[in-house]
Amino acid sequence: xGFFSPWFLGGLLAVGLPVWLHLLKRHKTDPKPFPSxxxxxxxxxxxVMHRRLDYLLLFALRMLxxxxxxxxxxxxxxxxxxAKELGQKIVVVAVDNSASMRxxxxxxxxxxxQAKSQALSFVGTIPQGQKSQVIALSSxxxxxxxQVTDQGELKAAVSSVPQTDGRGSFGELSRFLRTLxxxxxxxxxxxxxSDLQKTGMPPGFxxxxxxxxxxxxxxxxxxDAPNWTVENVVAPRxxxxxKKVRIxxxxxxxxxPAAKKNATLVLNGKTLQSKTVDIPAxxxxxxxxxxxDASYGFNxxxxxxxxxxxxxxxxxxxxxxxxADPKKVLFVDDGRRPIAQxxxxxxxxxxxxxxxxxxxxxxxSAASANLTNYAVVVLNDLATLPNGFNDSLTRYVMGGGSVxxxxxxxxxxxxxxxxxxxxxxxxxxxxxxxxxxxxxxxxDTGHPALKSVERFDDVKFYQAVHVTPTKSRVLAKLGDQTxxxxxxxxxxxxxxxxxxxxxxxxxxxxxxxxxVPFVQQTVAYLGGGGAEQPVNVxxxxxxxxxxxxxxxxxxxVMDPDGHRALTxxxxxxxxxxxxxxxxxxxxxxxxxxxxxxxxxxxxxxSDFTVIPKETLDLWGATGGTATxxxxxxxxxxxxxxxxxxxxxxxxxxxxxxxxxxxxxxxxYLRPPGAVDGKHEAxxxxxxxx
Amino acid sequence: xxxxxxxxxxVLAGISSLDLIAxxxxxGFISGLHRSPDFGFSQEFAExxxxxxxxxxxxxxxxxxxxxxxxxxxxxxxxxxxxVNVLLDISKSMQYGSRNIHKIxxxxxxxxxxxYLAHLQRDxxxxxxxxxxxxxxxxxxxxxxxxxRLLHGIDQAEPxxxxxxxYSKPFAHLHDFLVRRGVVVLISDFWEQPKTIIDxxxxxxxxxxxxxxxxxxxxxxxxxxxxxxxLLEDLESGQRMEVSPDYASHEYKxxxxxxxxxxxxxxxxQGMDYFLVDTSRPLDAALREYLAIRTGRM
Numbered sequence: 001x002g003f004f005s006p007w008f009l010g011g012l013l014a015v016g017l018p019v020w021l022h023l024l025k026r027h028k029t030d031p032k033p034f035p036s037x038x039x040x041x042x043x044x045x046x047x048v049m050h051r052r053l054d055y056l057l058l059f060a061l062r063m064l065x066x067x068x069x070x071x072x073x074x075x076x077x078x079x080x081x082x083a084k085e086l087g088q089k090i091v092v093v094a095v096d097n098s099a100s101m102r103x104x105x106x107x108x109x110x111x112x113x114q115a116k117s118q119a120l121s122f123v124g125t126i127p128q129g130q131k132s133q134v135i136a137l138s139s140x141x142x143x144x145x146x147q148v149t150d151q152g153e154l155k156a157a158v159s160s161v162p163q164t165d166g167r168g169s170f171g172e173l174s175r176f177l178r179t180l181x182x183x184x185x186x187x188x189x190x191x192x193x194s195d196l197q198k199t200g201m202p203p204g205f206x207x208x209x210x211x212x213x214x215x216x217x218x219x220x221x222x223x224d225a226p227n228w229t230v231e232n233v234v235a236p237r238x239x240x241x242x243k244k245v246r247i248x249x250x251x252x253x254x255x256x257p258a259a260k261k262n263a264t265l266v267l268n269g270k271t272l273q274s275k276t277v278d279i280p281a282x283x284x285x286x287x288x289x290x291x292x293d294a295s296y297g298f299n300x301x302x303x304x305x306x307x308x309x310x311x312x313x314x315x316x317x318x319x320x321x322x323x324a325d326p327k328k329v330l331f332v333d334d335g336r337r338p339i340a341q342x343x344x345x346x347x348x349x350x351x352x353x354x355x356x357x358x359x360x361x362x363x364x365s366a367a368s369a370n371l372t373n374y375a376v377v378v379l380n381d382l383a384t385l386p387n388g389f390n391d392s393l394t395r396y397v398m399g400g401g402s403v404x405x406x407x408x409x410x411x412x413x414x415x416x417x418x419x420x421x422x423x424x425x426x427x428x429x430x431x432x433x434x435x436x437x438x439x440x441x442x443x444d445t446g447h448p449a450l451k452s453v454e455r456f457d458d459v460k461f462y463q464a465v466h467v468t469p470t471k472s473r474v475l476a477k478l479g480d481q482t483x484x485x486x487x488x489x490x491x492x493x494x495x496x497x498x499x500x501x502x503x504x505x506x507x508x509x510x511x512x513x514x515x516v517p518f519v520q521q522t523v524a525y526l527g528g529g530g531a532e533q534p535v536n537v538x539x540x541x542x543x544x545x546x547x548x549x550x551x552x553x554x555x556x557v558m559d560p561d562g563h564r565a566l567t568x569x570x571x572x573x574x575x576x577x578x579x580x581x582x583x584x585x586x587x588x589x590x591x592x593x594x595x596x597x598x599x600x601x602x603x604x605x606s607d608f609t610v611i612p613k614e615t616l617d618l619w620g621a622t623g624g625t626a627t628x629x630x631x632x633x634x635x636x637x638x639x640x641x642x643x644x645x646x647x648x649x650x651x652x653x654x655x656x657x658x659x660x661x662x663x664x665x666x667x668y669l670r671p672p673g674a675v676d677g678k679h680e681a682x683x684x685x686x687x688x689x
Numbered sequence: 690x691x692x693x694x695x696x697x698x699x700v701l702a703g704i705s706s707l708d709l710i711a712x713x714x715x716x717g718f719i720s721g722l723h724r725s726p727d728f729g730f731s732q733e734f735a736e737x738x739x740x741x742x743x744x745x746x747x748x749x750x751x752x753x754x755x756x757x758x759x760x761x762x763x764x765x766x767x768x769x770x771x772x773v774n775v776l777l778d779i780s781k782s783m784q785y786g787s788r789n790i791h792k793i794x795x796x797x798x799x800x801x802x803x804x805y806l807a808h809l810q811r812d813x814x815x816x817x818x819x820x821x822x823x824x825x826x827x828x829x830x831x832x833x834x835x836x837x838r839l840l841h842g843i844d845q846a847e848p849x850x851x852x853x854x855x856y857s858k859p860f861a862h863l864h865d866f867l868v869r870r871g872v873v874v875l876i877s878d879f880w881e882q883p884k885t886i887i888d889x890x891x892x893x894x895x896x897x898x899x900x901x902x903x904x905x906x907x908x909x910x911x912x913x914x915x916x917x918x919x920l921l922e923d924l925e926s927g928q929r930m931e932v933s934p935d936y937a938s939h940e941y942k943x944x945x946x947x948x949x950x951x952x953x954x955x956x957x958x959q960g961m962d963y964f965l966v967d968t969s970r971p972l973d974a975a976l977r978e979y980l981a982i983r984t985g986r987m
Binding site: 030031032033034035036037038039040 | 792910929944
């Protein structure tokens, strides 16, 4: 037991106060005169003792109050004997089941098989009654058992460690061990069975830190071995013209001599092209395939090498390609500004393999068109919208469509921005009496639509429509704080508002180099249904299934085996889904967009370089050592262990004693002349009679 | 106006003048006794008696004679005078009072009322103030100014420090003063053994005196109410003693009741009149007692 603030124990001197009150002051009681004591006897001294006993309880309570108060300030605590002092520990058997453990380890099977075999042997040596736990490590730690003493359960857990395609993360292992040590307050003896890849180390060594009560022993399997892998493939996500497609693949070798490797392009299981590539020792080589005769829709593509090394899982690289026609963009124009259409079309079709084509319609015909056929609808400074057009645009956006609106002198007459519903306040003109022109003052260059526009430098704006952004997010402002670009998410779709025109009357933006990237990025951003998710990812990546506004719409994921990966509940509620296996996932998000996602193992698993022994020793030294017992590190652990503070219990006791003291004091110390209400009332009645 | 409210001792304590107190008490008391104020005390009609030869003709009721042709004499009670001696104890214990009025004040009111009442009846009133000594003495007389002398003596009667009750010494002298038969009124708290008291005062009766004992006690003396153990100090001896509420409410009560009962029985056994006066009670009860005695003397 100890005290956080022992100097407050000096408050115990206050105990002398009730002693003075009860034992000393009592003798100074003024005598009460009485005519004669002839009928009193000296044996009444016993009554004094009786009175002393009466006050004894009050005296004790006051003493107790002061003692509790002093102790409360002194903050006593108990330091519970730690599990380490009691000689207890938990044995943790950790088995690495990352993708690299698929590598062959000779006649004993894979590295994982070897690790499991060694772990099983160790589990057999664990003494009976010793608490132990089996965990598996890849990108995350998976606890396969609780802390149990049953060897049969431990062996079964070790035997059932699954092979995964994840990347081993030793930092995650240390974090788990720290959490386990903190929660159990018990020393850990960790036996880690792994190929100890150097690439499994976290970026910072501090992430490997273990608690002082944790000892770790490394059991390496496998070792440095030559390995070649298809490290990366660069291919377009969408293909509009198969003859123009270029696919680049990077072949890497780790701990490997110089070699020639045969790279093959496979499309939907059919070999298209093969090329030989020279790989230098511990180096990389590139190979390029021209043309991809993909069929319409999603195509499962793969680049393979005939490596014949220990790890066959990284000898291929999956990627998906979508063959599609260019998407249509509906440009709604009332004919007042024909030059705007020219500028917009020129910018949109400037790309070599343009993914979008522009279709121009009058508002009257656009109102009756099926908007779902268009990736983006552009409203070019419309003065009026035909009946029902605004509603059909809103439904279109709610369903996942996007609208790109340009505001100009004509649309300034509208009370509100179509679909977006923000109020149009006024038109801001630059004239000769004031500013000759306006420039962009503030812009979010991190936005996908504005990332290559160089802040619209030198672009002069002569007119802009002032919109009060109550529901929209402002992406760019003019120098006078007039919003220039606004965006609003409605349902699954988006509305993008440009408060100036697309021609060169209200600004000179079409004559600047920023015009083309602005139009292409904006249309791509809107036509792609928002931020495009990558379709070629590594294992452990999460795919976004829905945004917050589409709770009820169902999403769907088909795993590489063609099975549904989501339950019915997950299909309607899950926001993300982890892609933890290598292969192709067919994903349908809640906004109805389909994609084929190619998942491949993290290529850092292909490097079998083992962590140097010095590094492992440093890692182990961050914790304790199994044989030394409680050393300086152990004492530090005791100090960090939170003692059991008694202050809350003392506070409760003080409150209770205070209440009892109040009751007792009220009983004993009531003024002699005081009468209770009942007697006082009776006396008044008697007087009145 | 209800003059009887002035009989309350606590009300009387607010009046500074003792003669006014006596007059107030007696007038209030008399107005309580008689509905008609026409009956003067000294001229109070007692009875008719047939005329006998030798009777004074001045007392014949001629109105009756005119109606009945028989001569009757009117007799008045006030015609008979006697000596009234008031013995007032001013020992230190009389200084005690648990309420607005102390026992000595109450005793002074009572003595003043008695001498005023005697004065109205043309009785010769005297006063002896004593503790363990005779402190003040006014011989009985009906002279002019006697009432003022008596009231002055009563007014100046204050207990002296360490004045203890000792009946033997002053009463030995009283035998010399009380040479003529009459009424002797003794006002005291009688903190003495009952036998000693009675043995001391009983010789006064042997001379034909009517002896009236007014035992003045404070309510707290009769029924002490203690909530806690207290330290009591004897007013006369200065002795101190711790007393518990339990003892005061049981054993002391038993003893004080026995003490009062013993004084009362011994006094009545000796032909004395004993009256316990509670200082919380009005004075009229004491005066009524005195009048009963006075009537018996006629």
